Amino acid sequence: MDANGNWEEDDDEEFEFSRNYFLAKELASSSAKKSKHKLTDIDVVDEQELRDAASKIEPNHEYEITLLLDSYKTMYPEWIFALRCGFGLLMYGFGSKKVLIEDFASTELTEYSVVVINGYLQTINLKQVVIALAEVLWDQMKAKQRVSHRDLPKSQQPSNSQSMDDLLTFLDQAEIEDGDFFVCVVIHNIDGPGLRDSETQRYLARLAACARIRVVASIDHVNAPLFWDKNMAHTQFNWCWYHVPTFAPYKVEGMFYPMILAHGSASQTVKTATIVLLSLTRNAQSVFKILAEHQLSHPDEGMPISDLYSVCRERFLVSSQITLNSHLTEFKDHELVKIKKHSDGQDCLHIPLTAEALQKVVLEIN
């Protein structure tokens, strides 16, 4: 019977998996004995030269990749149909899917507002995203109101002071006559560093469950489905899975990963630091600028935290030590600053960048 055949197939897969695992263990024991080469034995070129070469890598199979992306366009009607029927789309397969999804959104979702979340960044403030979504929906409701001549209750207008629950309730229960009206949220990638904590995933699931929200997301990690329980995957996100390998390079997505051959992987480059800073608030950028200016003026010294606090207070960038500490914690988490002990025992802040690199960063964030 077919049912028996299915079970046998599953058993075969299980057997193959366990066999491969033990074979790998055997290889491990043998390779551990044989291979004692060190990473430092490789004659690595200069780090800057390596980065320049990385930015100039010639694309491989560019023509075939373009053909593959074009072939996916035949699936666009199916995708828009699923969205309009209330499902979420989840794209997976090797290769960056950013261009593909944004092309789909730009060509097929022109009748809906689209908000893009770049989940591959290190920091995502999800409440700010939800506020933006609520504002977009509110604007469209106002446009509808002009057409239908209905008054909208002003108390429902989204604002920064509202809680996440209130905002999600608004997105879910907004009264619009058109049943086919929604705001589309595109997430690259939903398993990215900025979205991996469980609380964020729960909020994203609640967001996807809102009646006026549709989600189109991508995953790149093989274990991404482990983020979700059945309520999230089957009910809230309500995924339709689409296998769309592109083999396009992970240019943007891989920006934050250190190069394996580069020495001192903890060091920050100009581009990486700039990207992190641009994702922070303006006040945070200003605080960092003060640190940078001090370091450029006094190359051999770090800036004492107390001095930084005084300057920030003078410039009205922070109102309390707690606020400053939150900024510093953010900097430390992204390895933008390091704390060193001064000769007199005071904690000093140091930016682990060269003077030239630091000048470039300051110019970039202005």
Place this chain on the structure above:
Amino acid sequence: MAPSRSVADSTPPSTTSEVVENDFQPFFVLHKASSRRKDRKPTAQGKLWKRNELSSSFPQGAKKLGGRMTEECDHHLFQQLQIEAFDIVWAKIESTIKDVLRDLNAIVFNDIQKWVLECFNATKLLGEPTIAEATRSFPTLNNTTPGQMFTAFVSTRNIEFVDDILTFEELGHFLKSHGCHVAKLSSLEFSSKNGIAGCLKALLQEFLGCAIDSADISILASWYREQVNYNKPLLLIVNDLERCCGSVLTDFILMLSEWVVKVPIIFIFGVATTVDASRNILPSHALERLCPSRFMLGTPVERMDAIVEAVLLKHCTTFSIGYKVAVFLRNYFINQDGTVTSFIRALKVACLLHFSMEPLSVIHGQTLAEDQKEGKSALSPETLLKYIDELPLCARNQTVDHPTQKSMSEGLSELVTVQKLWSTAVLCLYEAGKYSRVRLLDLFCEALSQDLYLSRVSDCHVGDEKDRDLSSTNDPRQQYSIMKSGGIIGKIVCKVRDIPTGMLYQLIESWEKLTADVSEIHEKLKILQSSVRCEDGKSSRKSSKDNSKRYPVNIDKDARMLNLQAIAFLDYLLRNFLKPVEGMPFHEIFCFKNVEKLQLVLIGDPRRRIQVDLLEFHKILRCSCCSKSGNALLPSRHDSSIMYSLAQEHGDLINLHDWFQSFRTIVIQHKNKRKQNSKQSPSSKKRKDINGSADQNEASIQARFCRAVTELQITGLVRMPSKRRPDFAQRVAFGL
């Protein structure tokens, strides 16, 4: 505070710099909805107007815009029809499912409601505090009551909690409709992070309906003593007891037990495993505060069978599935640990794909809409022809000409008739199968099998040579063919042969109810019933004689004859009506059978697929330089694909030096050939150029290696070196 730069309201990107800027924003608005939506109205009147405009301006439109615009409008209109068809069909299915589940839970819900009233009345008998006592900010202790709270443990018998969410939502609505105050909390509130204060805030918000900043139980006590809130039971539902943090829940119970006089809360806990699970979560001093009662909900299999009966059998002409799809859904239900919600979602995806992939399915949606308006239950040829003509051009291509349309309408009518007969036959078999504990989902799958049907027909072919009348049950060959068919249906028939006479009478009565509206089957059943009455008459006449010696033997023989006649009836059903529609023309209109597509869309398998993508790179891109060589490692192959193939040669630890050297060896294969060719004409300048390009090549190779490792890291197939092993990367995935 300065406005955040992270909020970017940008127009569609038109330059590279804008694209780059957007790439590094946490989020941005890609574009806002265009005003074209105003022109598209979902109402029928709008559709008719648009269609008339399209037809009237067709010649002019063809001249100005060409066929492209016409085709685009057609596709747009067709998708709108698809969506409407899906909405209509799924709304019916969803409504049916909700009704079924509500009916299944009705008995237990009523029992719980009665229990709540009894508990509430018992609480009243203990006496009521005065207004002054109720509004005090500390609890009132009564010596006669040690602070016990009435508690219901509802055993859901679900492995996964997702089904419980829906069940307890329904329970909450049910109890609210019967005049209770109901609060629902989940295990997320009873977490160590949330703490007891978070629980109280959530509880107050549930009852009072607004956010409360302070966690003060006296607020609830004052609220409960208000005029409109008094005299109603206070219920707290926690649908997943076993997922709660034990310490937080314990503190919560102990605190509420002190306030039980002022705030007589009644607990309803959902328990997934056994009703004794509370002992594993709560300490004894908390359990002493609870006065437990136990309730049992139906099993997932019972709910599943009820849904299959209602949706796929009794409403089989709304939406139907093929044999392979049915088997897949059954296995999916089992693999998802008996989660009904997962099965329902799979059914919804199947419905989505049906209307997305099958152009003719739109006809069905429209006919259902028409049935809703006029109350018709069958398709009429005129209605069908009307809708075929109204289909957009892209869908009309599926139907060639008018004679085909006419045959389609006749075929559809026959199809619906056969489907209804089939479902009635399955339901009759299911009634008989209840005596042998046959699950309806299993029977449903077997009844859909075209191969099994053909096998049964060929087995009974010999029997057709003789008289088909019920009297032919004496033929041992025919009996044998029924029994030997095996499977679930064979099991049912064997059981019918052995059931007692009393049960057989009940079974026949059930069949009578099921076949009341189906004359083809009901007539045969009448013959069986008349035989039953004849047998009864014979038995009564024989008993009137004073022939005590023969009496037991005669009764046994008569009973056996009755069983055989019942088997003959089942055989009649099997041979004539258990014909799957999958083999009939036009079944695609409401029958979905693309199981491969369903599996792809329903079950994502990124762990396996991503690895296959890397290992079978050439099959996906189909480039000429790699396809011919198959799995051979060529320099032209994708770098990450090369790297992952090389990783297969290592164990769970990959030496980075070896990995790099292997990669380098493969990549420079082609370039070595170039060097050999260039050495044929040596010169000092060329040698310098070669050295320079060699350095650049070395940097490029290293950069490509780094990028490939990063890409494998993004996919999670490789973990970066740790401080303990700085020279090794760790493999994460083994096998596909």
